[in-house]
Amino acid sequence: MNWVSKFRKIPFWSWFWFILGVIYFVLPLYATLDFSLRMERDTLGFKAYAVAFQDPAFLKTFSYSIMLAILTIIVSVALVVPTAYWIRLRLPEARRIVEFITLMPFVVPAIILVFGLIRIYSSPLEIPFTSIVLLQPLTNFKLGTNILIIGGYVVLGLPYMYRSVDTGMRTVDVRTLTEAAQSMGASWATIILKIILPNVRTALLSGALLTFAIVVGEVILASFLGIPAFGPYLFLLGQHRAYEPAALSFTTFLLTWAAMGIIQLVTGGQSQAAGAH
Amino acid sequence: MAYLELNNINKYFGKTAAVENFNLQVERGELVSFLGPSGCGKTTTLRMVAGFETPTQGRVIINNEDVTHKSPNQRDVGMIFQSYALFPNLTVAGNIGFGLKIAKKPAEEIHKRVQDMLDLIHMPDYGNRYPYQLSGGQQQRVALARALALSPDVLLLDEPLSALDAKIRVSLRSEIRAIQQELGITAIYVTHDQEEALSISDRIVVMYNGHIEQIGSPFQIYNFPETAFVASFIGTLNSFNAEVTDLTNNVLRVGDLRLTTAENLEDRKVGDKVMIAIRPERLNFSSDLKKANLIDCTIENITFLGSIVRIQVKVGDLRLHMDTFNNPFLELPKIGDKAEITCSREAVIILQH
Numbered sequence: 001m002n003w004v005s006k007f008r009k010i011p012f013w014s015w016f017w018f019i020l021g022v023i024y025f026v027l028p029l030y031a032t033l034d035f036s037l038r039m040e041r042d043t044l045g046f047k048a049y050a051v052a053f054q055d056p057a058f059l060k061t062f063s064y065s066i067m068l069a070i071l072t073i074i075v076s077v078a079l080v081v082p083t084a085y086w087i088r089l090r091l092p093e094a095r096r097i098v099e100f101i102t103l104m105p106f107v108v109p110a111i112i113l114v115f116g117l118i119r120i121y122s123s124p125l126e127i128p129f130t131s132i133v134l135l136q137p138l139t140n141f142k143l144g145t146n147i148l149i150i151g152g153y154v155v156l157g158l159p160y161m162y163r164s165v166d167t168g169m170r171t172v173d174v175r176t177l178t179e180a181a182q183s184m185g186a187s188w189a190t191i192i193l194k195i196i197l198p199n200v201r202t203a204l205l206s207g208a209l210l211t212f213a214i215v216v217g218e219v220i221l222a223s224f225l226g227i228p229a230f231g232p233y234l235f236l237l238g239q240h241r242a243y244e245p246a247a248l249s250f251t252t253f254l255l256t257w258a259a260m261g262i263i264q265l266v267t268g269g270q271s272q273a274a275g276a277h
Numbered sequence: 278m279a280y281l282e283l284n285n286i287n288k289y290f291g292k293t294a295a296v297e298n299f300n301l302q303v304e305r306g307e308l309v310s311f312l313g314p315s316g317c318g319k320t321t322t323l324r325m326v327a328g329f330e331t332p333t334q335g336r337v338i339i340n341n342e343d344v345t346h347k348s349p350n351q352r353d354v355g356m357i358f359q360s361y362a363l364f365p366n367l368t369v370a371g372n373i374g375f376g377l378k379i380a381k382k383p384a385e386e387i388h389k390r391v392q393d394m395l396d397l398i399h400m401p402d403y404g405n406r407y408p409y410q411l412s413g414g415q416q417q418r419v420a421l422a423r424a425l426a427l428s429p430d431v432l433l434l435d436e437p438l439s440a441l442d443a444k445i446r447v448s449l450r451s452e453i454r455a456i457q458q459e460l461g462i463t464a465i466y467v468t469h470d471q472e473e474a475l476s477i478s479d480r481i482v483v484m485y486n487g488h489i490e491q492i493g494s495p496f497q498i499y500n501f502p503e504t505a506f507v508a509s510f511i512g513t514l515n516s517f518n519a520e521v522t523d524l525t526n527n528v529l530r531v532g533d534l535r536l537t538t539a540e541n542l543e544d545r546k547v548g549d550k551v552m553i554a555i556r557p558e559r560l561n562f563s564s565d566l567k568k569a570n571l572i573d574c575t576i577e578n579i580t581f582l583g584s585i586v587r588i589q590v591k592v593g594d595l596r597l598h599m600d601t602f603n604n605p606f607l608e609l610p611k612i613g614d615k616a617e618i619t620c621s622r623e624a625v626i627i628l629q630h
Contacts, residue, residue, distance in 0.1 A: 179327075179362070181364075183350070183354055184350075184355075184375055185376055186375075186379050199366050
């Protein structure tokens with residue numbers, strides 16, 4: 001059967017909704033691109049991009065956000081993989097509770113989260129009933145605020161990371177693979193690192209990508225904690241300039257898609273190997 | 278002392294008894310099957326040997342060592358699963374060498390052992406393939422090689438052939454048995470398939486509701502079932518409630534039918550109710566009057582089963598099945614014909630309960 005006859009067999013309404021979806025998604029993107037290219041009157045050009053990239057604050061905030069994203073992903077993986085694994089293996093009755101917890105960022109807005117973090121961690125940690133200070137307020141020093149924001153980002157990314165990993169684990173028989181590895185003398189660490197992680201790699205990368213996208217574009221936590229991240233920079237730029245924010249938005253969008261493409265390329269063979277069993 | 282001992286094993290999940298009073302001694306190099314229906318406790322018992330479950334009571338001893346409370350990775354036990362459980366991210370060679378790598382064996386030794394194992398399962402050129410590139414039968418052979426690579430004290434097989442089609446199942450079970458005998462490895466084989474258990478085992482443990490019903494060789498289990506459950510679970514069986522009528526001549530009454538048995542009735546009294554069983558293949562049309570039991574009957578149904586022809590006959594209110602070997606010159610009676618069938622005294626078995 002050739003492609004033409006295949007396409008003809010697809011019902012009209014399927015095409016209608018598909019095209020409507022594409023328009024809804026592509027049209028704003030096209031508008032952003034078109035606007036970003038019109039910095040100079042009556043000509044299309046990349047001047048907005050050149051100006052934006054030449055601003056030293058761009059590189060500084062963008063690299064800072066990338067660093068935060070990488071650290072967030074590492075902490076998320078270290079937290080979510082063993083949790084999802086243990087729930088599948090030994091605590092299936094806890095799944096509903098954990099799923100509820102991971103959905104909290106959809107219910108509790110980021111602004112509430114950041115106020116909560118500031119309220120709790122802007123006071124020193126003292127030994128109860130004494131005035132002995134164990135830890136200075138995290139909001140008082142740079143490392144502290146970085147820890148706070150990474151913690152906040154881990155929470156914001158939790159719904160995506162947990163679901164990706166949990167879905168990945170559903171496609172492999174985690175329990176039997178664990179028992180098979182155990183019967184061959186493997187320790188828990190070996191099982192997680194050599195068997196579980198490689199088999200949920202694609203799912204992990206999907207979760208990591210979503211977390212990356214959230215962190216790089218996040219504004220509220222970074223603004224309130226005073227972190228020099230890319231989100232607040234873009235927000236400020238948008239208040240004073242017109243074309244550069246459009247150029248940067250389009251660039252970050254392209255970067256995200258490029259990252260997704262790379263992930264597809266890198267994990268294509270692996271996912272086939274891990275998925276078929 | 279036996280190589281593998283399960284002493285007074287009990288396992289409870291909450292208040293539910295999964296396994297009770299399980300005692301078994303397995304000699305070195307022996308293949309023992311756990312046979313029973315779903316939920317009878319056979320897999321739970323196997324998992325206690327593997328270390329995936331801990332007995333509520335009792336001890337598991339392997340090679341004179343009490344391993345009851347040892348974790349699975351501290352026991353020298355190889356396991357094969359129904360779902361193969363090959364690691365999808367590793368090649369066939371990677372899977373087989375996994376345990377050896379964990380044991381930190383030198384690379385050369387691992388390579389040689391992996392190749393030996395691939396030769397053993399007749400897949401010498403499959404080392405670089407991934408599990409998804411293999412058929413079910415090939416995957417299970419790799420799983421066997423992987424379990425054997427570490428030369429375990431005991432090999433545990435949890436319904437290893439259940440996911441395969443009938444032809445592969447038959448050939449692979451012969452292969453598993455041949456390899457087990459060649460290596461002289463002690464093995465426990467869990468199955469719900471009676472034919473599989475009868476064909477592969479040195480001994481069979483028939484289980485029902487968490488209890489051992491009978492332990493014996495396939496010959497003993499089939500020909501001399503001790504309980505009604507074993508008799509009904511293994512093969513086809515005619516079973517009836519009977520009454521002891523004559524202790525001197527060992528005569529039992531089933532309705533209007535009188536049957537003589539070779540079993541000892543000394544412990545019983547006239548009038549005692551017993552359950553008796555006769556295998557279909559022990560009944561025949563022979564007019565050999567030396568046979569103790571002659572039964573007048575009417576042919577009710579004839580079923581062709583390939584190598585066997587199963588004939589259902591009616592004796593009063595009773596219905597019996599009789600099996601006879603098929604051959605092209607077999608002269609079968611017609612439905613509704615009157616016939617006389619016989620069976621020996623030894624064919625009439627008394628079941629314990």
